[in-house]
Amino acid sequence: xxxxxxxxxxxxxxxxRPDEAEAKSAxxxxxxxxxxxxxxxxxxxxxxxxxxxxxxQVLLDYPTTSHQTGDEVDASKFIVLxxxxxxxxxxxxIEERVVDGKCxxxxxxxxxxxxxxxxxxxxxxxxxxxxxxxxxxxxKMAFVKTQLSEIPVWxxxxxxxxxxxxxxxxxxxxxxxxxxxxxxxGNYDVANAIHELALERGEKxxxxxxxxxxxxxxxEKAGVVHKPLSGVHGADVSSTAIEGYEPRVKTKVxxxxxxEEGSEDGD
Amino acid sequence: xxxxxxxxxxxxxxxxRTTKQMCYDRGYELTEEECNISLADFKLQYVDESGAPxxxxxxxxxxxxxxxxxxxxxxxxxGNPEPSADIGIIHVEFASxxxxxxxxxxxxxxxxxxxxxxxxxxxxxxxxxxxxxxIIPSILPTVMEIFREEDLLVNISRHELVPKHTLLSxxxxxxxxxxxxxxxxxxxxxxxxxxxxxxxxxKRGQVVKIIRKSETAGRYxxxxxxx
Ligand SMILES: [Zn+2]
Numbered sequence: 001x002x003x004x005x006x007x008x009x010x011x012x013x014x015x016x017r018p019d020e021a022e023a024k025s026a027x028x029x030x031x032x033x034x035x036x037x038x039x040x041x042x043x044x045x046x047x048x049x050x051x052x053x054x055x056x057q058v059l060l061d062y063p064t065t066s067h068q069t070g071d072e073v074d075a076s077k078f079i080v081l082x083x084x085x086x087x088x089x090x091x092x093x094i095e096e097r098v099v100d101g102k103c104x105x106x107x108x109x110x111x112x113x114x115x116x117x118x119x120x121x122x123x124x125x126x127x128x129x130x131x132x133x134x135x136x137x138x139x140k141m142a143f144v145k146t147q148l149s150e151i152p153v154w155x156x157x158x159x160x161x162x163x164x165x166x167x168x169x170x171x172x173x174x175x176x177x178x179x180x181x182x183x184x185x186g187n188y189d190v191a192n193a194i195h196e197l198a199l200e201r202g203e204k205x206x207x208x209x210x211x212x213x214x215x216x217x218x219x220e221k222a223g224v225v226h227k228p229l230s231g232v233h234g235a236d237v238s239s240t241a242i243e244g245y246e247p248r249v250k251t252k253v254x255x256x257x258x259x260e261e262g263s264e265d266g267d
Numbered sequence: 268x269x270x271x272x273x274x275x276x277x278x279x280x281x282x283x284r285t286t287k288q289m290c291y292d293r294g295y296e297l298t299e300e301e302c303n304i305s306l307a308d309f310k311l312q313y314v315d316e317s318g319a320p321x322x323x324x325x326x327x328x329x330x331x332x333x334x335x336x337x338x339x340x341x342x343x344x345x346g347n348p349e350p351s352a353d354i355g356i357i358h359v360e361f362a363s364x365x366x367x368x369x370x371x372x373x374x375x376x377x378x379x380x381x382x383x384x385x386x387x388x389x390x391x392x393x394x395x396x397x398x399x400x401x402i403i404p405s406i407l408p409t410v411m412e413i414f415r416e417e418d419l420l421v422n423i424s425r426h427e428l429v430p431k432h433t434l435l436s437x438x439x440x441x442x443x444x445x446x447x448x449x450x451x452x453x454x455x456x457x458x459x460x461x462x463x464x465x466x467x468x469x470k471r472g473q474v475v476k477i478i479r480k481s482e483t484a485g486r487y488x489x490x491x492x493x494x
Binding site: 050 | 398401
């Protein structure tokens with residue numbers, strides 16, 4: 001009587017075992033979620049960039065009226081439009097207005113000096129100021145620029161809006177405060193909160209580009225004493241040392257080595 | 268005529284010639300004579316009475332040749348058995364304004380849209396502003412390419428050290444990958460902003476064949492995937 005013995009392969013069975021499959025699907029799911037998260041972030045970033053370019057286009061045609069009447073409306077709209085700007089976006093706006101033959105300050109309808117002074121503008125008034133009709137306009141723009149956040153809008157805390165004051169509303173061009181710590185907007189807390197949120201999203205702290213979270217103040221840690229890199233015999237390191245190691249000059253005849261170790265290897 | 272104007276004339280003559288040769292090399296319908304216009308003919312056609320070359324007159328339009336259409340036709344798929352070619356008429360303009368901002372590129376994009384051109388090429392005297400360049404991806408699928416005049420003074424593809432680059436059709440690409448049992452990602456790469464990739468207007472995902480002359484091996488071909 002012939003039994004039909006089922007043939008069993010000695011090779012590894014194809015197909016993952018159930019627990020492996022489960023682990024794999026969980027992993028896939030996690031990767032998928034992560035990929036989706038990143039895709040959304042990139043999309044949000046693109047959307048913001050388009051909005052910023054659109055805002056630049058709107059401000060390109062400012063002021064909407066040639067004289068004082070509509071200025072207040074323009075001014076308030078200007079503040080709203082530049083909310084998402086980084087300082088570099090404001091530079092792009094100036095560049096764009098100058099190409100269009102307008103003073104860089106969006107509430108001014110004069111010609112920039114790069115047009116009125118012609119080719120000599122750059123050495124007469126400087127690269128930044130030649131984009132404006134006057135030093136007053138250049139100052140106004142610089143005043144606004146200092147108030148913008150260096151953090152790209154898509155990485156900012158959506159709950160916090162930046163308050164921007166125009167120099168005209170204040171009356172005079174307020175002096176730019178040099179001491180940033182006196183600005184009472186809780187910069188530190190915001191930076192910390194953003195940082196924590198980023199960690200929660202699964203990003204490493206290092207994935208932040210430093211200039212976005214760094215403050216322009218440098219705090220020197222106490223007790224930093226400069227030490228020479230090479231501690232060998234406590235000797236000072238000469239300018240010829242390479243990473244603290246002083247290459248020895250080997251002469252063919254009469255090679256003298258003052259170092260106790262390795263005096264045998266010179267030949 | 269001053270020396271400056273005659274210099275400007277020959278400068279723009281070179282630029283126009285390179286631009287037309289570039290379109291010819293991509294596969295657009297242009298005649299050999301157009302691509303090799305003489306300086307005398309250029310002056311007759313594009314220079315006004317004062318001796319100044321007229322950039323607006325230099326604009327031209329060209330259709331893709333049947334071979335080019337074939338190279339740009341994707342392989343048929345179950346859902347799309349007869350795909351149409353992803354290429355069409357190209358329109359080339361030479362900007363008269365020394366600096367180019369959003370408004371100029373928007374106007375050019377508008378023209379491309381109205382006339383239903385597939386590709387627009389804008390040759391500018393200086394680089395457009397950074398914000399202006401940002402609108403280029405927003406008008407896709409219409410393609411807008413920007414070239415600086417100074418980059419077209421000489422035709423880089425004619426330089427003896429630049430090997431011959433040719434675009435593979437989707438079919439040739441498939442055959443290549445099958446023959447060597449490769450995935451496209453395993454090919455060496457060429458960036459889209461590589462000068463020769465820009466010259467040929469290559470798009471992401473295409474494969475270009477590069478034929479070099481070698482003193483020891485005669486000619487040899489290599490392939491690069493556009494990223
Ligand atoms: Zn002004």
